[in-house]
Amino acid sequence: MELLVVVIAIILGLIFGSFFNVCIYRIPLDMSVVSPPSHCPNCGRNLPFWLNVPLLTYVVLRGRCWFCRQPISLQYPLVEALTGLLFGAAAYRFGLSPALAGALLLISLLVPITFIDLEHQIIPDRFSLTGIVLGLAGAWWWVPMPWWESLLGAFLGWFSLWLVAAGYYYATGRDGMGGGDLKLLAMLGAFLGYKALLPIILLSSLSGAVIGLGLVAWKGKDGRYAIPFGPFLAVGGLIYLFFGVQLIELYWSLMLPS
DSSP, X not given: OHHHHHHHXXXXXXXXXXXXXXXXXXXXXTOOSSSSOSBOTTTOOBOOGGGOOTTHHHHHTTTBOTTTOOBOOTHHHHHHHXXXXXXXXXXXXXXXXXXXXXXXXXXXXXXXXXXXXXXXXOOOHHHHHHHHHHHHHHHHHHSOOOHHHHHHHHHHHHHHHHHHHHHHHHHHSSOOSOHHHHHHHHHHHHHHOGGGHHHHHXXXXXXXXXXXHHHHHHHOTTOOOOOOSHHHHHHHHHHHHHHHHHXXXXXXXXXXXX
16 A cells, blocks of 8 residues: 555656646746647647656657657656655655645645756745745644744744845845745745754755855866755755654754763
8 A cells, every 4th residue: 555655656746747847947937837738849849648748758759859859858857757756755754644745745846946946046936935825824734733833934934044145245245145045945934844944954055065065176166156045945845854853863862962
């Protein structure tokens, strides 16, 4: 039964991942996600259902459009595979429980947010603000936790990054963090509660520092890079979603060794 649930979750993840690709491409361009139908971005030909099978179509066509033979971006199978793996991992971690519903909903928000921010360096409000509302409305059910922990998590998530952004602007005279990042952390706080914020910020900062140092080593120390912070917040949120309890236990074991 558990294996069946995981397999079904992976299949659903692949299907949802295909839809997320539509959102990632169209929403930043202010296009409808339902009309026109799926089509090749190169030649504009509509894709029949048999050319829209997640992952399989990309493999069979060897990464090229059936009609014009132009390359298909690797992002499409990557988003589908990532969503399928995350859905499957959530089903394995939480089983058939209210927590699974919350995990799948949070993943469904974080995947498109991540790829939109990577490409366009924006986090659309329709994801973050909707996520805050959903988190506040349902976190008590799928975590579960008192409603005030979710509300406090949303407020502190926004306020903590606002302090960082204000301090950076005061020190440098430049904007170092967009409003989308503030709302994204508020969304994570609404879903996971205020206790999740510090681990998420630490994990995000650590992963961002590693990637930043890697870019400096690759491109040279004199280069400046506008690296969006949203994907790192998303990674931190996903790590906490799956391993939050273990992370807190590890922290206290290091702080208070027996």
